[in-house]
Amino acid sequence: MRKIVLSTFLLFSVFCCFGQTSNKRVCRLGFTYDISQNSNWGKNNLVVTSVSPYSNAEKAGIQPYDIITHIESIPVSDVSNDEIAQLLNPANKRNIMLTIKSTSSPSREVILNKECKQINEISENQLAMAFNMYSLETTSEREFVCPFKTVATTDTVDFGQFRSYKFAATDENTELEANINRVIEKELAKKGFTSDEQNPDLLIQTFYYFDKNPNYVGPNPIKLKQPVYRFNISRNKMEKVPFLDPSASESEAAYLLQFGIRIIDQKVSAGRVLWECEANELLEEAYHLEEYAQIHVPLMLMQFPYLKYKKNVHFTVSQCTYNYTGINYDMDKLSTVVSVDRNSPAHEAGVRAKDVIEGIEGQSTDYSIEEFTAAYRQFITNTMELRNPETRFTDSKGFSRCMYWDAFKYPQVNKAIQNPNNLTAFAYLYYFAPYINPTSNNAITFYVKQGTERKKIIIRPTIRTGIIIELK
Structure with missing residues (x-):
């Protein structure tokens, strides 16, 4: 089994997406960028390139593929990379003003309050x-590859000037075409584009093909x-698909499947292809084009307008659904409370900084990171037999024995x-999950030491769900 080092991962996590370090504090921007x-x-x-769920950046309305043109009224294009980092993390200042443009807005100003915590x-x-x-x-955090071939015009043309679109006319107004267009329309609406049948800025074309492979000889008997x-954005889940590995x-x-989207200029230079994405898939069994579009159109259009x-x-x-109480722990001694988010369930229940969590649901927390x-490593090893091998996958860290719990063995999981x-x-x-807690009661009992006083505090957490999908 691959070595699992919790403390190393924790240290990595703390510094991910954070900015300046000063006086043993780090400040989180809540987004990453190119x-x-x-x-x-x-x-x-x-x-x-990504926005952290529940962050101040998300609350401020910052979205993936927004362009930040100015920081504190200073043009980004006029300063060096090091100066950009300094402008985003000014000393002794908790907020910054950003000027942002996007496909839905030519320019807007955003005040971003950074989230600063102890190191x-x-x-x-x-x-x-x-x-x-x-x-x-x-x-979990997982990776996947799509065989997309994507090109954009070599002309210097700002895609930000295009605001509306219509779909190209087809010989037959088939139900398949209509369903594919609805998926595209949904994704373009998220980006701020509007439909205009009379005078559109863009013309959207699709092309597709599916048939048996006339040159099929069978699977490779040697290769496993x-x-x-692939990740289905509409369902927020990874789904197994009958495609062959790109190396096949x-x-x-x-079977062979081709699917493509073409975006054509109708505003500046009519007929010019601005952007095109094409997928050519190898399949081991039949597959519906409509289902392919449902999963892959959102993935394709992640590279429009930014290729x-x-x-x-x-x-x-990266998917993370968990119980949020608002407690922030000391990574060197996880029983110690460093801070509690204001207005969080834990704060409302009376938990405060410097409290010591002596136990949670009858389990002691008085152990070192190493312990x-x-x-945790031993738990993973001892409970492998309780997992469903049909759900096996490899996570982004390369651990190839990831599996969901076997639904028939939830009682044994709970016992462990x-x-x-x-x-x-x-x-x-994860107390809301049936394999962790077979009851439907998601109230957590904390045993807390506050000064010399010991208390039993029941906290009703909020279940938070965050999903980040980005180009690696």
Whole structure:
């Protein structure tokens, strides 16, 4: 089994997506960005690549692929990379003013309040990712590849000037065409584009093909077939699909599928192809084009208007559903409360900074990081037989034995969670799940030491769900 080092992951998590460090504090921006070299979208400016769920950036309305043109009224294109980092993290200032443009807005100003925490502080979200083998059903980070070939015009043309679209006329107004167009329309609406049948800025064309492979000879008898998964954005889940691995040869495919989207200029230079994405898939069995469009159109259009990768696009999906109480722990001693988010369930219940959590749901927390790590690794090893091998997948860290719990063995899983030798105090993060807690009561009992006084505090957490899908 691959070595699982919890403490290393925790340290990594704390610094991910954070900015300046000062006086043992780190400040979180809540988004990641590229410095764009794309002549069609935000060249020499910042392009937002991901936004953390529940962050101040999300609350401020910042979205993926927004262009940040100014920081505190200073043009981004006029300063160096180091100066950009300094402008985003000014010393002794908790908020910054950003000027942003997007496909839905030519320009707007946003005040972003950074989230600053002590350097040794770890959130429940980070702990949920660190202890995700308790609940892979709700929390994991996975990768997948789509065989997309994407091109954009080599002309220097700002895609931000296009606001409306219509679909190209077809010889037959088929139900398939209408259903595919509805998926595209939904994604374009998210980006701020509007439909205009009379005078559109853009013309949208689709093309597709599906048939048996005339050159099919059968699967490779030597190579072990690996299951292929893709993320279905409409269902927020990874789904197994009957596609062959990108390394497979065409002769191994029983069926061939082609699907593409073409976006054509109607405003500046009529007829010019601005952007095109095409997928050519190898299939081991029949598959509906409509279902393909449902899953893949949103993935394809993630690169419009900001194109990063022209071939074989790698995606990372981070999913985390967990119990949020608002407690932030000391990563060096997880029983110690460093801070409590204001107006959170824990804050309302009376938990405060410097409190000591002596136990959670009858499980002691009085252990070192090393002890928690060793027990967690042992728990994973000892409970492998309780997992369903049909759900096996490899996570983004390369651990190939990830599996969901076997639904018929939930009672045994719960027994393992209850075993004090497994040090599963932080399984409370998944107390809503039937394999962790077979009752429907999601109230968590904390045993808290406040000064010299010991209290039993019941907290009713909020279930938080965060999903980040981005180009790797």
